[in-house]
Amino acid sequence: MSLRPALQLERISKAFGPQWVLREVSLTVRPGEIVALMGPNGAGKSTLLRVVATLLRPTSGWVRIGDFSWPPDGARIRAQVTLLGHQPWLYPDLNAAENLRFYQRLYGWPEELGAVDAALRRMGLAERARDPVRRFSRGMLQRLALARAFLSPAPVLLLDEPFAGLDVLGLEEAREAIRELVAQGRAVVVALHDPAAADFAHRVVVLVGGRLVAEGSPTDFLEKTLQELYQARMDRRPISAAERPLRPSEGNFLSTRGMLSDGIRGISMAPAEVEGIRSAFPMRLQRHGLRAFQALLWKDLRIEGRARETLTPLLTLAGLSLFLFGAAFELRPDLARSFVPVFFWMLLLFASSLGVGRMMASEIDRGTWEGLLMVPGDRSVLFAGKAIVHSLLLGLVTLLSLAAAGIFFNLSLWDPAILLLLALGVIGLSGVTTLLAAIAMATRARELLLPILLFPVAAPLVIAGIQGTRAILEADPAGESIWLQILLAYDLLLCAVAWIVFEEVASS
Amino acid sequence: MRSWERIWIGTTIVLMVMATLAVFVYAPREAKMGDVQRIFYFHISTAWTGFLAFAVALIGSIAYLRTRAARWDQLSHAAVEVGLVLLTMAIITGSLWARPVWNTWWTWDPRLTTTTITWVVYLAYLLLRNAVENPEIRARFAAVYAIVAFVTVPITYLSARLLRTIHPIVLGPSVSAEAQGQFGLTPRMVHTMVLSLIAWTLLFSVLLWMRYRVQRAHEALEGMEASIEASFR
Amino acid sequence: MGYLVAAYLIFWSVIFFYILYLARRQRAIEERMDRLQARLNPDLWEEHDEL
Numbered sequence: 001m002s003l004r005p006a007l008q009l010e011r012i013s014k015a016f017g018p019q020w021v022l023r024e025v026s027l028t029v030r031p032g033e034i035v036a037l038m039g040p041n042g043a044g045k046s047t048l049l050r051v052v053a054t055l056l057r058p059t060s061g062w063v064r065i066g067d068f069s070w071p072p073d074g075a076r077i078r079a080q081v082t083l084l085g086h087q088p089w090l091y092p093d094l095n096a097a098e099n100l101r102f103y104q105r106l107y108g109w110p111e112e113l114g115a116v117d118a119a120l121r122r123m124g125l126a127e128r129a130r131d132p133v134r135r136f137s138r139g140m141l142q143r144l145a146l147a148r149a150f151l152s153p154a155p156v157l158l159l160d161e162p163f164a165g166l167d168v169l170g171l172e173e174a175r176e177a178i179r180e181l182v183a184q185g186r187a188v189v190v191a192l193h194d195p196a197a198a199d200f201a202h203r204v205v206v207l208v209g210g211r212l213v214a215e216g217s218p219t220d221f222l223e224k225t226l227q228e229l230y231q232a233r234m235d236r237r238p239i240s241a242a243e244r245p246l247r248p249s250e251g252n253f254l255s256t257r258g259m260l261s262d263g264i265r266g267i268s269m270a271p272a273e274v275e276g277i278r279s280a281f282p283m284r285l286q287r288h289g290l291r292a293f294q295a296l297l298w299k300d301l302r303i304e305g306r307a308r309e310t311l312t313p314l315l316t317l318a319g320l321s322l323f324l325f326g327a328a329f330e331l332r333p334d335l336a337r338s339f340v341p342v343f344f345w346m347l348l349l350f351a352s353s354l355g356v357g358r359m360m361a362s363e364i365d366r367g368t369w370e371g372l373l374m375v376p377g378d379r380s381v382l383f384a385g386k387a388i389v390h391s392l393l394l395g396l397v398t399l400l401s402l403a404a405a406g407i408f409f410n411l412s413l414w415d416p417a418i419l420l421l422l423a424l425g426v427i428g429l430s431g432v433t434t435l436l437a438a439i440a441m442a443t444r445a446r447e448l449l450l451p452i453l454l455f456p457v458a459a460p461l462v463i464a465g466i467q468g469t470r471a472i473l474e475a476d477p478a479g480e481s482i483w484l485q486i487l488l489a490y491d492l493l494l495c496a497v498a499w500i501v502f503e504e505v506a507s508s
Numbered sequence: 509m510r511s512w513e514r515i516w517i518g519t520t521i522v523l524m525v526m527a528t529l530a531v532f533v534y535a536p537r538e539a540k541m542g543d544v545q546r547i548f549y550f551h552i553s554t555a556w557t558g559f560l561a562f563a564v565a566l567i568g569s570i571a572y573l574r575t576r577a578a579r580w581d582q583l584s585h586a587a588v589e590v591g592l593v594l595l596t597m598a599i600i601t602g603s604l605w606a607r608p609v610w611n612t613w614w615t616w617d618p619r620l621t622t623t624t625i626t627w628v629v630y631l632a633y634l635l636l637r638n639a640v641e642n643p644e645i646r647a648r649f650a651a652v653y654a655i656v657a658f659v660t661v662p663i664t665y666l667s668a669r670l671l672r673t674i675h676p677i678v679l680g681p682s683v684s685a686e687a688q689g690q691f692g693l694t695p696r697m698v699h700t701m702v703l704s705l706i707a708w709t710l711l712f713s714v715l716l717w718m719r720y721r722v723q724r725a726h727e728a729l730e731g732m733e734a735s736i737e738a739s740f741r
Numbered sequence: 742m743g744y745l746v747a748a749y750l751i752f753w754s755v756i757f758f759y760i761l762y763l764a765r766r767q768r769a770i771e772e773r774m775d776r777l778q779a780r781l782n783p784d785l786w787e788e789h790d791e792l
Contacts, residue, residue: 017644018643018731019735440636449635457656459622460663507645550749604748721767729770
């Protein structure tokens with residue numbers, strides 16, 4: 001019985017615009033194998049791992065794990081890989097254990113009792129489990145990120161410079177943990193720049209200028225050989241035959257066939273055992289969506305409860321503008337009925353833009369957005385999570401401002417119809433803003449671009465909101481129901497479109 | 509220039525000349541408004557081509573997300589830019605018509621407001637493109653935004669119809685008794701209108717084609733420069 | 742009549758300048774590509790072509 005490869009890369013190329021970063025990279029990794037990916041800075045190591053992790057879409061070529069291929073089936077490939085990237089993907093306002101538990105739920109890993117504690121213990125963090133991550137040093141963050149990777153049951157582990165910032169003790173603990181994982185039949189691809197750290201790998205492949213140029217055992221690639229390999233490519237001289245140059249035109253050169261004949265040291269796994277581990281982690285993606293959604297909700301509300309990053313500024317903003325508006329205009333009651341709705345809906349629009357913008361910006365600035373993008377299954381669950389969390393916050397701001405506006409303008413705004421109108425408005429606004437914030441925050445202009453994108457798109461919602469509120473205040477039931485219907489149609493249409501297209505904007 | 513391009517552009521020019529003659533000579537003088545009513549023919553035609561352009565951008569965007577072929581993204585980009593130029597023209601000609609008929613350059617009439625909102629949406633589209641450097645991400649974001657924008661346009665127009673409008677509704681049932689500058693169409697007016705619509709649609713297709721070619725050439729040049737840069741590194 | 746002529750002139754001058762602008766841009770890009778191609782080593786160029 002032949003071993004099925006754990007991971008297969010087929011002629012993967014990646015271009016960033018007109019620039020080629022990877023060119024026809026083919027590689028096969030077997031269960032229980034550690035492959036070290038070496039190469040000079042800018043060789044494309046991280047890009048390759050990010051393509052495998054489905055964070056980047058290859059321009060051509062495929063990633064295959066089991067029966068799935070990426071593209072197109074990134075949703076299923078994501079369930080089979082775990083990536084440790086440059087960013088630790090940790091939330092400073094959660095403690096170490098909470099961080100791990102969040103990712104455990106988000107990624108749908110089995111929540112066995114004591115698994116989190118065991119992972120923390122393994123990376124020497126048992127005593128710091130209840131400390132907020134913001135007090136962690138660089139090395140401890142890396143330990144915690146490693147602990148998260150080791151908590152994963154995924155058959156393929158991708159580690160990008162996993163030893164960066166670790167002390168001697170941490171380095172040994174991490175290497176020991178990786179050895180244990182491969183002993184269970186997991187496959188590990190580890191990007192390294194230091195040849196001395198590669199000695200625990202079964203195989204070394206060298207990536208230069210986006211091409212795989214050589215492969216061999218760790219002892220084949222001492223510092224000197226690597227230097228020559230890197231240098232040769234830089235000079236554009238042909239590499240000598242002794243260094244086994246490999247060009248993509250030679251096809252699928254690192255094939256399973258070739259590898260098996262070479263034999264791989266250090267692997268003593270019965271194929272049956274490996275198959276057992278592989279099937280121990282079947283993901284029901286449809287059912288997983290709800291669990292991931294709960295995890296997102298829990299995480300965002302807990303962080304908001306601790307840091308109050310969004311709620312406090314938004315409430316202050318609402319209060320301030322209410323005060324300025326009221327003081328400046330001194331509206332008579334009949335004018336108030338006409339103007340307060342305008343003010344109120346404009347306030348909502350600004351609050352939504354600022355609040356969602358902040359929320360998305362802090363995910364991107366902390367580097368945790370990529371961690372969220374690794375959620376197995378449909379990424380639209382991130383849209384739902386963010387939109388609902390923001391609806392709750394914006395809803396709270398709305399209710400408090402509504403109470404204040406009622407008092408200051410002497411209007412009775414506590415009408416069930418107004419509340420319904422506002423609820424629809426808050427949901428629609430949160431949805432559209434979440435989608436557009438995911439776009440705007442990934443661009444250069446960021447905070448400046450979000451209102452430019454949002455305001456014209458949200459115009460019908462604001463018009464309907466204003467007119468509907470006016471109709472209710474002026475006791476015009478016909479107008480009331482028409483504007484309610486328009487708001488409802490807007491919400492349904494926009495949220496459906498956002499749900500469908502969110503996958504396209506959820507990128508790093 | 510290839511022969512089919514020559515025929516195409518030639519037809520466009522001939523039809524544009526015919527449409528112009530029809531507007532100034534063939535179409536009858538409208539009784540109440542006089543000659544200024546003739547603006548109506550190319551006001552409507554430009555507005556129509558503007559919205560046609562945004563529909564093309566929508567189709568291009570959906571096709572891009574399905575195929576990931578750069579040409580669809582280039583088409584969308586070209587269509588939005590041409591559409592913005594045409595819609596701007598529609599707003600300006602409308603304003604020039606409004607001055608003598610409504611006695612103002614601009615009112616906050618819902619139809620004007622919604623057209624302006626549409627205009628701003630597509631301006632935002634171009635600003636978005638400008639803000640993203642990576643061509644692949646730029647294409648994806650722009651496609652998503654074009655789809656979202658196009659979805660909101662009909663809702664915006666629906667809410668405009670519900671608000672009281674003074675804008676005449678020449679095509680379609682008249683819902684507003686307060687429209688100012690409303691007029692009935694005579695057969696000659698209809699002929700002129702149809703001819704103008706055809707001529708303008710052709711003009712739009714030529715503009716779109718030219719803009720699309722510029723975009724293609726521009727991206728090809730960028731690709732060439734980048735690969736030369738890469739090969740000397 | 743004045744408004745009609747004004748509208749007509751504005752419309753056509755804008756379209757005319759837009760067409761002129763597009764044609765100029767197209768020509769500038771094509772000239773630049775020709776110059777680049779001429780400077781380029783032919784075998785290098787082949788390699789990029791297939792990308």
